[in-house]
Amino acid sequence: MAKPKKFYTPSFDExxxxxCDDRIAAFYNMWKSKCKNNVIPARSDFDPIDMVEFLPGITLVDVDQKTLDLTYRLVGTNEVAVRGKDPTGDSVREHFHATTWEDTWQNYHHAIVNQGIVFDDMDMPNANGIIVGDETxxxxxxxxxxxxxMVMLYSIQREPSK
Structure with a gap:
């Protein structure tokens, strides 16, 4: 399998x-529009009909409040294709799609504990071993x-950086 070419580069602010890709910005602005009075929105604040353009790249992850264990609740069709499998119902720790668990956990931990956003941009191999740019x-x-x-992710793939 090909190795990622770009270092892990998370961003924790705007x-x-x-x-970022315009699709990521559009998703973020849609999420932010649901943050009334600077309060984090609930899953119920999002109607899939209003998010059709984003659905293939959406991943929903359940967070166990006591253990902080993470479980894939829903994985969009683009994400399944990139991974080459559907991890819905599986543990994130055992089926994450990134370079290391530590990097993955850093992103989730920030979103959960700091109630913050995380933007992650790295070159990753897809299910065919081809390096693609992955913005999440x-x-x-x-x-x-x-x-x-719950943590909601939205990912897009693009030609990797040179």
Missing amino acids: GFLDH IFVPLSPDGEHVN
Whole structure:
């Protein structure tokens, strides 16, 4: 399998908007529009009909409040194709799609504990071993505006950086 060419480069603030793909910016702006009074939105604030353009790249991950274990709840069709399998129902720790668990956990941990956004941009091999540019944004969801019970990701693939 081909190795990623670009170093892991997460961003934890809105600075990514200056250089991310327009689709990532559109998804982020849609999520942010649901943050009423700076409160994290709940899953129920999102109607799939209003998000049709994003659905193939969406991943929903359940967060166990006691253990912080992560489980794939829903994985969009583009994400399944990139991975070469559907990890819905599986543990994120055992089926993550990134270079290392530590990098993956850093992103989820920030979204959960700091209730913050994470933008991750790296070159990754797809299911065929071909290196593609992968931009992913992680956003927290909370039923009560306080405790993150789900992380929603949106990913797009592009030609890798040279």
